[in-house]
Amino acid sequence: MKVLSNLKILQRCVAGNRLGMPIGRYLAWGAALALTMTSSPSAAQVAKAAPNAQTSKTRVITLGTGAGPFPRVKRAKSSNALQVNGRTFLIDAGDGMLMRMAAAGIRIGDPEAVFLTHMHLDHTAALPTLLGLRVMTSVTKPIDIYGPYGITRLVNGYLDGLEGFEASRSAPSGFDPRSLPRVHEFSESGLLYSDQDVKVYASENAHYNELLPGSRAKSFSFRFETADRTVVFSGDTGPSDSLVKFATGVDLLVVEVSDPNSAKERLLRNNPDMSPEAVAVAMDHILRDHLSPEQVGQLASAAKVKAVVLSHIGPGNDNDPDPFAMYVEGVQRFYSGPVTLASDLDTF
Numbered sequence: 001m002k003v004l005s006n007l008k009i010l011q012r013c014v015a016g017n018r019l020g021m022p023i024g025r026y027l028a029w030g031a032a033l034a035l036t037m038t039s040s041p042s043a044a045q046v047a048k049a050a051p052n053a054q055t056s057k058t059r060v061i062t063l064g065t066g067a068g069p070f071p072r073v074k075r076a077k078s079s080n081a082l083q084v085n086g087r088t089f090l091i092d093a094g095d096g097m098l099m100r101m102a103a104a105g106i107r108i109g110d111p112e113a114v115f116l117t118h119m120h121l122d123h124t125a126a127l128p129t130l131l132g133l134r135v136m137t138s139v140t141k142p143i144d145i146y147g148p149y150g151i152t153r154l155v156n157g158y159l160d161g162l163e164g165f166e167a168s169r170s171a172p173s174g175f176d177p178r179s180l181p182r183v184h185e186f187s188e189s190g191l192l193y194s195d196q197d198v199k200v201y202a203s204e205n206a207h208y209n210e211l212l213p214g215s216r217a218k219s220f221s222f223r224f225e226t227a228d229r230t231v232v233f234s235g236d237t238g239p240s241d242s243l244v245k246f247a248t249g250v251d252l253l254v255v256e257v258s259d260p261n262s263a264k265e266r267l268l269r270n271n272p273d274m275s276p277e278a279v280a281v282a283m284d285h286i287l288r289d290h291l292s293p294e295q296v297g298q299l300a301s302a303a304k305v306k307a308v309v310l311s312h313i314g315p316g317n318d319n320d321p322d323p324f325a326m327y328v329e330g331v332q333r334f335y336s337g338p339v340t341l342a343s344d345l346d347t348f
């Protein structure tokens with residue numbers, strides 16, 4: 001009974017991703033190149049900037065940099081903003097995103113579209129909040145939502161719950177909350193979106209090998225191409241040849257990273273009764289469906305990316321000693337370009 005219970009909890013944990021991770025920040029630009037500080041959205045949150053951010057029209061804000069599942073004090077769950085020519089696009093919408101948007105000066109009505117890499121909770125939990133707050137504050141401008149299998153059901157389910165929602169009465173007469181989201185569920189790699197400022201491509205990841213073999217669930221990377229920059233957001237993935245091709249030559253690779261050793265230690269510390277079988281399932285998922293620092297380095301080197309931003313940091317917790325040198329050093333064993341371990345609200 002206990003084994004079954006632990007397995008269920010574990011499946012939820014690993015499905016939500018991995019296991020939490022300490023807070024802090026660590027920069028390493030090749031040998032050691034100092035980064036310039038940029039404007040600070042709040043006293044508590046300091047933004048860093050890569051050199052390109054000073055002159056580029058396109059910028060990336062790492063709104064949330066924590067992996068699932070455990071809540072973190074200093075890292076919201078995974079979300080990013082890409083801004084170009086005054087426009088804002090969101091990449092993933094993990095828990096805590098709205099607070100980070102406020103700190104970054106992104107208004108509720110600003111994002112034109114949300115691109116969800118996959119349907120795990122640490123990438124989607126803030127989407128209902130974003131939609132609900134747009135209804136509450138009379139933002140009637142539609143928002144495009146791109147996501148893989150499951151996104152239509154998630155959005156429709158939430159809209160069902162909004163029916164009769166009293167705050168929707170503050171919206172203009174005749175406004176139907178169902179007209180707010182324009183859902184684009186996709187299942188294949190390829191071009192998702194294109195306009196005069198940006199093109200967005202998707203590439204399927206290797207993230208569900210161990211956990212849900214045969215499932216319709218998929219995870220995707222996104223490649224944003226603007227006039228001045230090309231950025232890939234990895235989503236959650238294990239090592240993937242297709243991701244190497246997809247990210248080849250990009251200016252910025254925003255990529256997940258996890259440390260399998262500390263993941264196992266944290267797993268056992270938080271779940272002392274977990275069976276060896278359950279631990280094995282979790283570790284298989286972490287090892288096969290996520291990226292270690294060394295694997296990130298191999299990916300970045302093979303793809304010849306111009307800079308790496310580590311985000312979606314797992315595992316650990318906010319009170320652990322700062323282990324971040326290990327992450328960057330692991331990447332640098334295989335990759336000689338600039339590597340930054342992002343904090344929430346960093347700007348690149």
Ligand SMILES: [Zn+2]
Nearest residue numbers: 017068122236
């Ligand atoms: Zn995740």
